[in-house]
Amino acid sequence: MATLFETRKLGLPLMNLIRLEGLPILKQLHLEEELFRTSKDNWCIINDGTDDPTIVMGISGKPAELLDIKPVLHDEIPVIRRFTGGGTVIVDPGTIFATFICNKEAVPGLQPYPRPIMSWSSLIYEQVFQGIGNFRLCENDYAFGDRKFGGNAQSITKRRWIHHTSFLWDYDARNMSYLRLPKRAPEYRMARDHMEFICRLKDYLPRSTFINKTVEALGTHFSLESVVYEADKDPSAIKFMPTTRQLTREELEEALSATDLENCPAQYASL
Template identity: 70%
Template sequence: MAKQHVARARLPLMNIVRMKGVPILQQLEIEECLLRTSSDNWCIINDGTDKPNIVMGISGKPAELVEIKPVLEDKIPIIRRFTGGGTVIVDHGTIFVSFICNKDVVDVQPYPRPIMSWSSLIYSQVFQGIADFSLRENDYVFGLRKFGGNAQSITKNRWIHHTSFLWDFETHNMSYLKLPQRAPEYRLARDHLDFICPMKDYISRSDFISKAIDAAGSHFSVKSTEFEVIKPPSNVKFTPTSRLLTKEELEAACKTSML
């Protein structure tokens, strides 16, 4: 018991921030702030967001990824986030988990694939004995069906790996997304509803969140922190780069898609 206590004391500290229903744009701003202005390690968990939003990677092109006309008609916000990765539609059925770490505290090469593999070890613990979990290309899957999409950003000394977990989803919302031109091989040209599956068929929301925190605790010494206290240092100027696309941008993209 004493040896276990000493080993845990040597683990790097990680702040756990639990949120519920925080708007996804606000969450992205918090995460980018922590990535760029903090020197601590963080795990951000947001249990659902307030309303449907489409979130694209930093280099995403709306005309290629989104059915823009119905998105405009239904007034679905589109956000371009500060990290890479693909396009997702998120809502109250999405659970978000993000790890923000210093490069020197995690025993992993600071490149996309090693970080992705490291993250899969965390979630292998979460889903142990529950389902046929694996990492396929850049996705978390049960069998051949995706339930978690990942994105990353790597800076000089730090990195973020964040995931949108489909605990549940509205079938209609998937019609806003196009089949991406660069789809993973294992997708096999399946449409969205044949490609994804809800996590609720395997685990409850509360159990998933508890198990995710426990899994983080096997790699870090975890400490709960209130998200209200997160803000950049007073001597640091921070401007978030995730943003809503304007109606004018989407209308221009709509015209492009019709050419």
């Protein structure tokens, strides 16, 4: 583990590294938001999988547009609205998460805007996937060729930015049916359905190899220091109130009702 003295000697900024396994995605997002809002340090969070299938939408996501709400309600799939932008994903034990939370000056010369941050992060994964597949940054996604395996979301403030990625290590094809084709899909998707648009990372390298290579690549830009996260922290001791939250069943039912009203014939719309 590098000391602060060694970090200064190397000329690399310090980054705290938290490695998790199976932390529920809501807890992970609460942790990310807390560190982003209240900490002055740089952080990397890697969470190897989550628990039950969960839908995560961006801060401005609308369930009626993005979800097939009836089966979501029937199967009791949790829906979370996170504090960052970006698209909608369904995550489960086959998803690997990697998040970078950085101060504005952490990466020399990096302009704190979405596209430069996206381009910089792709350099990390170019190191990870060197000689593996045909890795590309396609608009806001990570892909092999024209098939997506990583979706990204960001938030940027005056002094800090956060960039987090959901990697499709594996997925259950049935879960993809909960998601609608978004109105603002990337051009390279070319209206393909989910099964034609995405691919599994497990077809390219072992799970542990991907995680270890990510840490190794990040270590060429930062001096990493491992930090233990207390997942069972006493809730009464937590003063920060995150904005990331799970939508209630009532909210989803209201969205479904609004959708049904929009889709009904004109002669019944006023009834």
